[in-house]
């Protein structure tokens with residue numbers, strides 16, 4: 474019988490939500506309840522869902538984003554209460570020294586550090602950085618949350634935590650695990666997860682005055698469709714397919730990456746196909762190493778935009794300026810068709 478813990482042993486207990494957004498939101502509340510500290514730290518350029526607390530410095534304008542080593546907290550949407558800019562602290566990815574100095578400064582206020590272990594699904598954390606973040610958060614009493622909504626079952630069946638051999642305190646999963654239907658999962662350390670166990674108290678829906686204790690004594694989590702059986706069945710069916718076919722998806726992705734890189738190389742266009750497993754992005758850059766949001770800003774997005782548009786005219790839709798996420802639906806035939814379309818596009822654009 475398939476179970477999450479088989480691939481994600483760090484998820485000792487888990488709860489279902491309806492989306493990745495709700496999963497990270499719940500993880501943050503669990504961390505706050507467990508630590509009694511309400512500020513959160515996140516990385517510049519990392520996305521965790523569309524709510525106020527996390528719509529901070531996902532894609533800030535570089536002119537306004539402040540120093541690279543201590544980025545400002547900037548809103549990513551209209552309507553974000555400035556309160557969140559004060560309470561969400563922004564860190565530079567893959568820069569352990571700067572992270573340490575910021576985290577130490579706010580250690581009495583920060584209850585959670587949430588990150589995409591592979592930024593945007595394609596810019597990997599360096600192993601040393603990841604090891605450092607794990608031991609630092611442990612030392613400072615900060616709950617480490619891996620947001621693996623994108624990376625789960627994509628960078629390997631066990632996600633980024635298996636790749637890096639790191640045990641986060643909490644993990645948020647989503648996307649792939651619903652097999653195309655809306656889902657999120659939060660799981661992790663038993664003691665932290667137990668903060669939401671209904672054994673502690675009655676919850677907000679218990680209107681009787683004979684409560685064992687106040688709803689404030691338990692972490693609230695509920696949702697009409699949480700753990701919907703149809704969605705879980707779709708997810709289970711997807712897992713069964715991926716167990717057999719994910720290696721094939723990974724090798725097709727690798728083939729596409731290599732073909733594209735050599736095609737660009739022949740035309741003397743600096744490009745890196747960056748990513749692991751079944752996700753990567755075509756980044757037009759001269760930079761040796763893309764390590765974070767600031768590095769990415771130096772890439773040639775205008776040409777990438779042209780490529781996306783020309784590919785669309787060839788019948789190939791790539792999410793504009795974004796990563797490519799491959800699946801079992803991308804057969805050899807589809808990969809070959811994409812490669813040929815790319816060839817025609819590059820010939821047109823760089824004749």
Ligand SMILES: Cc1ncc(COP(=O)(O)O)c(C=O)c1O
Pocket residue numbers: 492493494495497520521522523589620621622623647648656
């Ligand atoms: C890393 C990450 N976290 C959270 C989310 C939010 O998930 P959802 O769109 O299911 O709410 C996303 C969605 O793109 C994501 O990529």
